[in-house]
Amino acid sequence: MTGIALGADPTPAADPSATDPLWMVGIKAFLVIFGLLTAFAYMTLIERRLLARIQIRQGPNRVGPDGLLQPLADAIKSIFKEDLVVAKADKVVFVLAPMISVTFAVLTFGLIPFGPKDAFFGYDPWVINLDVGLLYVFAVSEIAIYGIFLAGWASNSKYSLLGSLRSSASLISYELALGISLLAPVLLVGSLNLREIVEWQHQNGWLILYALPAFAIFLLTSMAEAARTPFDLPEAEQELVSGYNTEYSSIKWALFQMAEYIHLITASALIPTLFLGGWRMPGFLEQLPLIGGLFALPYLWMFVKIALFLFFFIWVRGTLFRLRYDQLMVFSWGRLFPLALAWFLLSALVVAFKWPIAVLGWLSLLSLVVFLAYVLLTARPKPRAMPRMGAGD
Amino acid sequence: MRATSERSEPMSIAALAQSMGITLKALFSKPVTIPYPDAPVPLKPRFHGRHVLTRHPNGLEKCIGCSLCAAACPAYAIYVEAAENDPHNPVSAGERYAKVYEINMLRCIFCGLCEEACPTGAVVMGYDFEMADYRYSDFVYGKEDMLVEVQGTKPQRREAAYTGKPIKRGYTVPYVRPELEGVKPPEPK
Numbered sequence: 001m002t003g004i005a006l007g008a009d010p011t012p013a014a015d016p017s018a019t020d021p022l023w024m025v026g027i028k029a030f031l032v033i034f035g036l037l038t039a040f041a042y043m044t045l046i047e048r049r050l051l052a053r054i055q056i057r058q059g060p061n062r063v064g065p066d067g068l069l070q071p072l073a074d075a076i077k078s079i080f081k082e083d084l085v086v087a088k089a090d091k092v093v094f095v096l097a098p099m100i101s102v103t104f105a106v107l108t109f110g111l112i113p114f115g116p117k118d119a120f121f122g123y124d125p126w127v128i129n130l131d132v133g134l135l136y137v138f139a140v141s142e143i144a145i146y147g148i149f150l151a152g153w154a155s156n157s158k159y160s161l162l163g164s165l166r167s168s169a170s171l172i173s174y175e176l177a178l179g180i181s182l183l184a185p186v187l188l189v190g191s192l193n194l195r196e197i198v199e200w201q202h203q204n205g206w207l208i209l210y211a212l213p214a215f216a217i218f219l220l221t222s223m224a225e226a227a228r229t230p231f232d233l234p235e236a237e238q239e240l241v242s243g244y245n246t247e248y249s250s251i252k253w254a255l256f257q258m259a260e261y262i263h264l265i266t267a268s269a270l271i272p273t274l275f276l277g278g279w280r281m282p283g284f285l286e287q288l289p290l291i292g293g294l295f296a297l298p299y300l301w302m303f304v305k306i307a308l309f310l311f312f313f314i315w316v317r318g319t320l321f322r323l324r325y326d327q328l329m330v331f332s333w334g335r336l337f338p339l340a341l342a343w344f345l346l347s348a349l350v351v352a353f354k355w356p357i358a359v360l361g362w363l364s365l366l367s368l369v370v371f372l373a374y375v376l377l378t379a380r381p382k383p384r385a386m387p388r389m390g391a392g393d
Numbered sequence: 394m395r396a397t398s399e400r401s402e403p404m405s406i407a408a409l410a411q412s413m414g415i416t417l418k419a420l421f422s423k424p425v426t427i428p429y430p431d432a433p434v435p436l437k438p439r440f441h442g443r444h445v446l447t448r449h450p451n452g453l454e455k456c457i458g459c460s461l462c463a464a465a466c467p468a469y470a471i472y473v474e475a476a477e478n479d480p481h482n483p484v485s486a487g488e489r490y491a492k493v494y495e496i497n498m499l500r501c502i503f504c505g506l507c508e509e510a511c512p513t514g515a516v517v518m519g520y521d522f523e524m525a526d527y528r529y530s531d532f533v534y535g536k537e538d539m540l541v542e543v544q545g546t547k548p549q550r551r552e553a554a555y556t557g558k559p560i561k562r563g564y565t566v567p568y569v570r571p572e573l574e575g576v577k578p579p580e581p582k
Contacts (some may be wrong), residue, residue: 058426319416320409351411375406 015329020123028120028127032110033282040261041071047314054318057168074256082090083250088155098248108137112269113195114302115260115279124159125299126195131203134192137270138179141225143172144274148234149272151256163243168225170328173233174224177336181217184347185210185274189358210357210363213343215275222267224332228259229317233328234259268309269302278304311328343367404492422447428561431550433579436520437566442502443546444496447514447574448540449486454540455515456494457487462510465510470500478489498524498532517572520564520579521546 020028045060045067052059061067085094110127119125130136145168152164185207186192189200201207208215222233235242235256240250245256272278279302321333349361436442446454450484458475474493484490507516516539524536524546526532531547538547545553553560562579569578 050420053424054420056419056422056425058424058428061428189454315413315416315420317418319413378405378407 024123025127028125029110030034033106036106036109036262036265037258039265042260043261043310044074045070046310047317049200050311050314051318054315078254079251081250083252084247086247089247090154093150094247095252097147097154098252098259099147101144101259102255102262104140104143105259105266107140107203108266108369109262109269111137111194112136112273112302113198113278115299117195117217119299128191128315129195130190133194134186134197134274136184137194137266138175138182141263141266142175144263147259148254148351149243151248155244155247157247160244160246163236163246164236168246168326170231170233170325171225171227173329173332174221174336177217177332177340178221180337180340180344181214181221182274183344184214187344187347187351188360194273194278198273198280200275202280204357205275205361206275207250209364211275211343211347211358213339213385214347215271215368217340217343218275219271221332221336222271223313223316224328226263226267226313228313228322230323231328232322235324236322246256260367264313265310266305268306268313271309272302272305278302365391419523432446432457433563433565436566437521438523438567438570440520440564440566441505441518443498443519443524444501444507444534445519445541445573445576446494446536447517447572447576450574454485454490455513456491456511457485457513457515458489458491458494459512461510461512462507462516465506467506468502468506470497470502471495471507474495480552490512494536494539496534496539498534499529507578514572517570519573520566520578521549522571523549541573544577 022042023250048070049059049061059067060070063069063073085091099303111130111133112126114120114125117124148171149164152160152162152167152384185197186211188207189197191197191200198206204210220231223229227234234244245253278301281301292323346363347360348354350357442542449455458473460473460475463469463471463473472493472495475489476492478484478488478490503518505518508518511517518573524532526548537543544550547563549560549562565576565578569576
């Protein structure tokens with residue numbers, strides 16, 4: 001696979017993380033894990049507050065000032081709840097499964113570039129810089145499925161086994177569309193290194209301009225990958241009593257939740273990194289004299305973008321209901337997968353025949369227009385208002 | 394696209410966008426939650442709360458110990474024991490008065506049938522509702538817990554005596570019903 005001079009540096013600099021001393025990598029790894037756990041804890045609080053506001057309620061506000069200690073209370077509660085292990089369960093795997101989920105969810109976050117080189121006290125603001133970064137991210141996040149499947153298998157419960165089978169099927173289906181949607185930007189950039197992808201975007205414009213359908217597919221499939229509403233079939237807590245984690249309680253159950261949220265946070269960090277210029281602020285803002293200088297802080301824009309996507313995921317959860325299993329499969333295999341393949345093919349053509357990259361920009365715009373036309377054409381007329389029943393209250 | 398069949402998409406994308414707009418609008422609207430322990434609940438005038446034994450304006454009790462409330466009570470929560478009035482120093486306006494008047498608040502279903510059965514309008518349902526307590530015996534309210542001068546419920550009065558603060562009542566009422574003669578509405582906060 002060749003980048004064919006579409007912005008890819010033919011002689012990339014030596015891996016900068018190789019120069020980081022081991023103790024520095026340790027400190028950064030500690031910070032990432034600590035930060036992720038804090039982010040997970042407060043993500044639950046923020047999500048509950050925002051969902052409550054969507055339902056015109058107030059949400060948890062009892063523990064601590066304005067509910068700020070609620071995650072602590074939740075943690076204490078889940079640790080001290082009775083921890084049941086089903087009789088005749090495979091005890092070792094039963095205990096290991098949530099740990100596998102969490103471990104492999106945490107492992108991916110260290111590759112996310114949070115700022116330009118040397119932005120972390122003279123060191124690089126990422127734990128390690130892999131040339132096969134993207135491949136590593138998806139290889140590792142795929143292993144989290146093992147956590148889910150082993151949990152269902154070890155539970156000695158038919159419901160859990162069926163639920164975990166169903167979860168694995170849906171997660172793998174979405175993983176395909178996810179992987180293929182990423183091939184388009186990888187072809188353009190000519191690198192799997194996350195930092196190089198961001199730097200390419202700084203020179204050539206954000207990848208969302210050249211790969212809008214891929215961005216849309218990636219957004220949807222990463223929601224499914226994180227088992228997030230409306231694709232949260234793995235834990236269909238209302239209709240299936242959570243499927244794979246039916247038999248889990250106490251802190252083991254909380255670990256599954258933690259893995260899911262960490263997946264979500266990783267996804268909201270990956271989407272800006274891959275499609276929205278990473279830590280860079282929007283180009284037109286950079287041109288402005290005052291703002292461009294003032295707000296060019298290395299970490300600020302990354303955090304803003306992560307927060308935006310987390311908000312989007314919460315917003316979607318507050319709006320949409322869960323898809324049925326057959327709808328989920330049809331949507332994945334029948335809609336997303338062919339679309340991802342088609343866009344990959346177009347990108348490959350552009351790269352292979354060395355057409356100007358603007359062609360992909362125009363195709364993105366065209367796809368947006370087609371999409372909007374489709375939406376407008378399929379919009380149903382507004383139903384007539386129901387007549388008011390009864391004689392008032 | 395035709396109307397949805399079994400296997401078609403759940404809803405059109407336009408409908409999705411519309412519903413996302415609805416939730417976004419709700420996100421920025423004011424919550425309707427009443428933060429109850431911090432802010433008082435506004436009660437309706439006909440709320441059925443703790444019973445009140447009312448008095449005539451001259452101070453005589455309205456209750457004449459007829460036990461009709463006990464007979465009307467579907468939960469058998471009321472116990473009345475009548476006694477003859479001393480003619481020179483009457484307790485009630487009738488020939489007899491209630492020597493013992495007890496309501497077991499654990500049994501009471503706050504239906505208000507006692508209030509309807511009472512011929513003199515002596516027992517009326519008021520507004521106090523914070524009656525959670527610890528001991529079974531503390532839920533049997535006697536005359537000393539229900540006559541009009543008594544403000545608040547047993548736990549509320551106990552807490553006020555313990556802290557030295559005025560009785561805290563978690564409600565506001567727009568006005569007090571005329572049947573609740575002599576009952577003072579709680580101070581507005």
